[in-house]
Amino acid sequence: MFKKVLVANRGLVAANCVRAIRELGAKSAIVYETSDLGSAAVRAADEALEISSPNGSTAYLDVGAVVEAAVRCGADAVHPGYGFLAKSPDLAQRLKERGISIITSPAQTRAKELAQKAGLGVLPGSAVLRGWSEAEAAVTGIGFPLVIKAIAGYGGWGARIVNDASEFKPAWDHVCKQCERHGVAAELMLEKHLPSAHQVEFPVLRDNTGRVLVLPELESSVQRRFQKLLVESPAPSLKQNLRGKLEAAIPALVNQLGIVGFASVIFQVSGGEAYFSEVESSIQASHSATGLLTGINVIREQIRVASGEALRIQPEQIQRKGHVIGVFLYAMDPYRKFAPCPGRIERFYAPTGEGIFLHSALTSGDIVSPHYDPNIAKLMVLDSTRDEAVQRLRLALADFFIDGIQTTLPLMRAIVASADFVKGEVTTSYLFSEERRVSLLKSLRNSDDDTVAALVAALALNTDANATQIMDSAQHGGFLWSMASRVLNRKKMEF
């Protein structure tokens, strides 16, 4: 086991890494940028090292600063969590030069080729492309619609759907520019896009003796622009015989890739067939759903095998404790086309109770920074059956209230209550259309709450200091204040 591991990330994933390191009996260190000094992850670590950058927010991506911090604190390994840094070949190389291990694997750009050899059905796609001429040449074998994916991307960042030839060049340029702005290599891949497919992924662990443990699959079809909104297991879209087939084929692929640690093998499921899409080699936010379902702490096992220990868990020991559903909540306003909503959390009323699990590094009074990812919490439920889990989740979401910033909470309530979700029929294209978003949100309204809304508006006016001032300074007499004809500022309000 490592003696000291430096966590090079922030937020919930960093807190989870710190905890896993400590549970393993190793010392934990973490890098932080000034504004994160009081955060859950930094508080939990044995040692905290400040890193800074001229503009603050880029400190966590500063490879030199992270390597320097690892050397300074005497860490024998670095856990980068997920994100840009975890995918940085530069970080891996520079740590290697210093004799420091990295607890993640490089981007798996040859996975499609090897998946084919392992006997899996594969989505048509390209090799790594550098430049427009390579992209133009590669597109003929794939066809439209397709997805452009940046190698350095994650969680929906750097991925874009191209519906037809006319959209291709602008989309390509767009993703290239995005990469440039974030200081990552403009290395992109193309992949056939299957509209109305389900997404199913298998988390796997592999040790350096070549033992592979395939963990229960997760369905992650509920997403928006490739950003996962909800995961569940067992996957409603996966038939038992297909599950068995995939589980049997995955070890050969992971062995071929030579990954030591964690990976997630991702498929698109359509028409009863599964098509291999990619291998994500960083730890995934969904690790906690796997943990809840199986009792296996995925990050802890990832660190263990990365340190050279053999996997101890036998495949037959893996048991599903029921049905798990995890909702990823983001500081984005679904009423304003998912505009990011950084700000101060005034109050965080979290649901609690049997089978309800909340993972968050935030609490009342915390600031959601505009500089980082908008994820704020994972709400998970575990119950015996899917129907019971859905009902449990529905009530837990209803009792969850975050004041001060807008979040995706109302949208998630509407999705979980929808007939499509209840039937397990939501696909990755579910939220493509604006109409769907609007109708989902409208479905939450009811007449009682409409009355409450009107009452609250009047109360707000009545108790408002400014309104009182207007009233106090006003002349006496009968006034009629009619706003009906006024041009209202409609910019913020969509419906």
Added chain:
Amino acid sequence: MKYTVRSVEKHEFQLPNKVDFSSEFSVELKGKPLAVRILETNSDGSLRLIMVNNRIIPVQVDRRTDGLPERVYVNGVSYPLEIEKVETTRFKAPSSAKEASGAVKADLPGQVSSLFVALGDEVVKGQAIGILEAMKMENEIIAPRNGKIKNIVAQPGKAVMRGDLLLEIG
């Protein structure tokens, strides 16, 4: 005071002239009495938790730039609304609203990653004129009205705070 508020439906009701936060009061709505209590307010005095007929409801109020409530969230669900009429014995009518201003300001803190327009360009209301990046996401900057770009303050790549002037449409 008598209020006429249009949310999804139209509501007319009467509130005490000054609501007492510490005690329950009754409001009659569509012939039905509602027992209302304010349980919690935010540091700025805005409402956070109320009780209506023994049901506890978290609420949030979104205001327009002139301070008037324009949207209420009832347990996170948005209800757009218009206060159509307030009748009181002493109440000053606020000055009438101006046409949408040509000043385009940052909706959120972030970084202007690109601008699609140059000085002197004609734009139409609703047109995407640039991209503001925050939380690694891209948000379109929308022209609030028709006109010509007469001033560009924003510089691509530079950080902006919420409310910062980005450009002006003349």
